[in-house]
Every structure is written in C-alpha cells, then in structure tokens.
Amino acid sequence: DPQLNPIYTFENFIEGDSNRVARRAGKTVAEKPGASSFNPLVIYGSVGLGKTHLAQSIGNDTKRLHPNKVVLYVSSEKFINQFQDHSRNNAINDFIHFYQLIDVLIIDDVQFFNRAEKSQDAFFAIFNHLHQSGKQLILTSDKPPKDLEGVQERLLSRFRWGLSADLQVPDYETRIEILERKMKNDGLEMPKEVVKYLAYNINSNVRELEGALISLLAQSSLNKREIDLDLAKRVLRNFVKTSSKEITIETIQKMVCEYFDVPYDKLLQKTRKREIVQARQITMYLAKAFTKNSLKTIGEHFGGRDHTTVIHSCQTVKDLMDTDSTFRESVMELQQKVQLAAM
Ligand code: ADP
Ligand code: MG
Numbered sequence: 001d002p003q004l005n006p007i008y009t010f011e012n013f014i015e016g017d018s019n020r021v022a023r024r025a026g027k028t029v030a031e032k033p034g035a036s037s038f039n040p041l042v043i044y045g046s047v048g049l050g051k052t053h054l055a056q057s058i059g060n061d062t063k064r065l066h067p068n069k070v071v072l073y074v075s076s077e078k079f080i081n082q083f084q085d086h087s088r089n090n091a092i093n094d095f096i097h098f099y100q101l102i103d104v105l106i107i108d109d110v111q112f113f114n115r116a117e118k119s120q121d122a123f124f125a126i127f128n129h130l131h132q133s134g135k136q137l138i139l140t141s142d143k144p145p146k147d148l149e150g151v152q153e154r155l156l157s158r159f160r161w162g163l164s165a166d167l168q169v170p171d172y173e174t175r176i177e178i179l180e181r182k183m184k185n186d187g188l189e190m191p192k193e194v195v196k197y198l199a200y201n202i203n204s205n206v207r208e209l210e211g212a213l214i215s216l217l218a219q220s221s222l223n224k225r226e227i228d229l230d231l232a233k234r235v236l237r238n239f240v241k242t243s244s245k246e247i248t249i250e251t252i253q254k255m256v257c258e259y260f261d262v263p264y265d266k267l268l269q270k271t272r273k274r275e276i277v278q279a280r281q282i283t284m285y286l287a288k289a290f291t292k293n294s295l296k297t298i299g300e301h302f303g304g305r306d307h308t309t310v311i312h313s314c315q316t317v318k319d320l321m322d323t324d325s326t327f328r329e330s331v332m333e334l335q336q337k338v339q340l341a342a343m
Contacts, residue, residue: 003073004063008056014181016174019050022165026054026138030061033069033104033136038163040127040137044144045167048207051140054167055106058138062104069103076112080119087118099126106138114150127158137162175199175209182213190216190227197232200340202239212239247342249287249301255337256283259330268303278320281313282331288314290338 010030015023022045025038041058043051059073074082086095099105105126113120130137141148144166145159170178176199183189198216202209219235220227257264260279267280280302287298288310295307302309321328 004059004071005056006060008053008060010057010061012181012185013050013053013057014170014174014177016170016177018168018170018174019054022054022167025163025165026058027061029136029138030058030065033062033066034134039131040139040159040162042139042141042145042159042162042164043167044141044164046142046205048205049167049169050206051142051167052108055108055138055140059104059106062136066103070101071104071106072099072102073106073108075108076110079107079123080112080116083116083119083122092122096122096125100129102130102135104136104138105130108140110139110141110151111143111148113155114148117152120152120155124152124155124158127155131158131161169203169205172199172203175203175206178206178209179213182210188217191229193229194227194232196340197229198236201236208239212236215239247290247338249291249293249298251341252286252290252338253283253301255341256286256334259334259337268301270303278327281317282334284310284313285317285331286334286338289335290342 010023010027013019013023022043025041026043028036029038029041043054045051056073059071062069063071083092083095086092099122107123113123127137139159145156145164148156176195179195179199183195194216198209198212202212216227216232216235220231223231225231253264253267256262256279257267260275262276262279266273266276267283271277284298284302287293287301288295291298293301295310299305299307299310317331321331
C-alpha cells in the first residue's frame with residue numbers, strides 16, 4: 001500500500017516521557033488490532049511531534065504481524081476528497097462499503113473534518129460498522145478530541161470510547177537520542193558538543209530539530225568543511241532564539257534555584273539551612289568559573305558577603321565533589337546547563 005511508508009517504524013521512533021503512553025499503546029494496537037480497549041486509539045499533539053510517524057508505525061507493524069489483515073492509512077483530507085468524488089458520482093454507498101471492509105483504519109489529522117459535514121456522516125457510518133465488528137481505528141489530531149471544533153458531538157463521544165494519548169515536546173535527553181539515531185541511520189557523524197547544542201536550542205518540535213540538522217549538513221558540504229560548534233552557531237542563527245551571550249551571576253543564581261527548587265530570596269539571605277547553604281556555595285563556584293566577575297563582585301551579589309566567603313565556598317564545593325558522588329553529579333549537571341546557556 002503506497003499510503004504506508006516503511007521508513008516509519010517503532011524502532012526508529014525514540015521513546016521518552018513525552019511519548020511513552022502513546023508509543024506503547026500503539027504497539028499494543030499493532031499486536032492485537034481491535035482486541036484491546038484502545039479502540040479507537042487517538043493520538044494528539046501539535047505539529048512536528050510525531051503523530052504521522054507513530055500512526056504509520058502502527059500500520060507497518062500491524063501488516064508485519066498480521067499479513068492477512070487489510071490495513072489502510074489515509075489522511076482526513078484524502079478521505080474527504082474521495083468522499084466528495086463519490087458523492088458527485090452518486091456512489092456514496094460504494095465509498096462506505098469500501099471502508100467497511102478494512103480491518104485497521106488509520107485516519108491522520110482528523111481536525112480537517114472540521115465543517116465537512118457530509119464526510120463526517122459517512123465517517124460516522126464507517127466508524128460504527130468497524131467498531132461493532134471488532135475492527136481497529138487509529139486517529140490522529142492536532143488537539144485533544146474535546147477541543148475539536150466543527151466535528152460532530154456524536155463523533156467526538158465515540159473518540160472518547162478508547163484511549164486518547166498525547167505527544168509532547170521531547171525533553172533534552174530524548175532530543176539528543178533522536179538526533180543521534182537520525183545521524184546513525186544516515187551514516188553521519190558530528191561532534192557531541194554540536195549534537196548537544198542543537199538539542200538544547202531547538203526545543204519546539206522534532207521536525208525543526210531535523211530541519212536544523214539538514215541545514216547544518218547542507219552548509220558543511222557547501223563550505224567543504226567539518227561540522228563544528230562554530231559552524232553550527234552560524235548556520236543556526238535563524239533557528240536559535242538566543243545568540244551566544246555573556247552569562248551573568250543572576251542567570252546562574254536562577255538556574256541553581258530552579259535546579260534545587262530553592263526560593264531566590266533565600267539564596268541571597270543568611271539562611272543557614274544546609275540545602276540552601278550548599279546551593280549558595282555551588283552558585284558562587286559556578287559564578288567564579290563562568291563569569292569574569294571578581295570575587296568581590298560575586299560576594300556582593302549574595303547579600304554583601306566578602307571575597308573570603310566566596311573563596312571558602314569554592315573550596316568547599318571542590319572538596320565535596322571529591323568525596324560525595326551525588327553532590328558531584330549535581331554540580332556537573334549544573335555546569336553543563338550553564339555551559340549550554342552560554343553557547
Ligand atoms: P506530525 O505528524 O505530528 O506533524 P511527524 O510524524 O511528521 O509529525 O514528525 C515530524 C518528524 O519528526 C518526522 O521526520 C518524524 O520521523 C520525526 N519524529 C518525531 N518524533 C520522533 C521520535 N520520537 N523519534 C524519532 N523521530 C521522531
Ligand atoms: Mg502529520
């Protein structure tokens with residue numbers, strides 16, 4: 001079936017917190033089409049987050065596991081166009097009959113059913129027939145079913161019969177994995193720091209992440225040069241919100257507060273609570289490492305402490321990093337965050 005593209009597989013759909021429920025439900029549906037409670041399976045999420053990839057993976061895997069089942073993937077636009085063609089030719093019954101013979105029906109982007117009333121009527125008839133016959137329906141949408149304006153309530157209520165699972169923006173680690181998998185598939189290599197730079201800065205959706213990678217590759221071959229951080233920064237100036245910037249003590253303070261969930265004012269006051277003292281010491285340590293400020297200036301940013309306090313804090317952090325591995329990991333992770341923010 002030309003509508004199913006074999007490049008889309010579960011294998012290369014990287015799992016993360018952002019998509020775990022939807023991906024696992026998709027696998028269940030492919031293993032047992034029509035026989036789980038995930039019927040229909042509705043996958044929703046905004047553009048570029050993997051709805052089509054996941055829906056196609058379900059189709060491909062279902063065909064692999066159940067070669068005798070009829071699997072059809074269709075976009076809602078195509079469904080509507082087909083319906084309208086048949087309608088003009090007085091062949092609506094043929095249209096409905098064709099769809100009623102399918103075992104696993106995947107309709108992508110059902111938000112486009114919006115206002116196509118007659119098509120929705122046909123889809124309603126098809127949905128009911130398939131569902132009653134134990135056939136599987138998989139739908140994708142760019143918003144949760146309850147927010148689908150212009151779609152008949154009787155359809156929306158059926159969408160709620162099964163499972164609705166959302167796709168979110170993958171987190172930083174997952175974005176790194178997605179890039180690395182993509183590069184491996186295409187036989188490409190680039191320095192880890194460039195991968196991290198892309199994953200950190202391109203954080204709206206996966207399609208943009210891939211777009212950034214492609215621009216970078218294109219530029220490197222045009223310039224006949226290796227991909228390095230410098231090239232990445234120049235090529236991605238258009239993609240990236242913040243250009244390379246000087247990191248400030250305030251930025252570091254905010255990052256540490258967020259990381260340890262410590263209120264900003266507590267960090268500056270003279271609180272002696274252990275967690276806060278440690279957060280404060282780490283902040284001073286990072287401020288010394290990542291800014292050009294003097295010890296005196298750093299001290300002043302913490303409610304007017306003097307430079308000997310800063311020296312003492314930095315030494316304490318170094319000592320603790322040698323003896324306490326949990327502590328060291330926290331500091332390293334923060335260091336990485338500050339480094340990335342400074343790029
Ligand atoms: P949508 O249909 O939601 O707009 P797509 O399915 O077209 O998004 O995904 C956009 C691109 O991102 C595709 O190239 C897809 O392969 C890729 N992609 C999305 N999520 C993942 C993921 N978790 N792992 C690997 N690639 C992904
Ligand atoms: Mg899509």
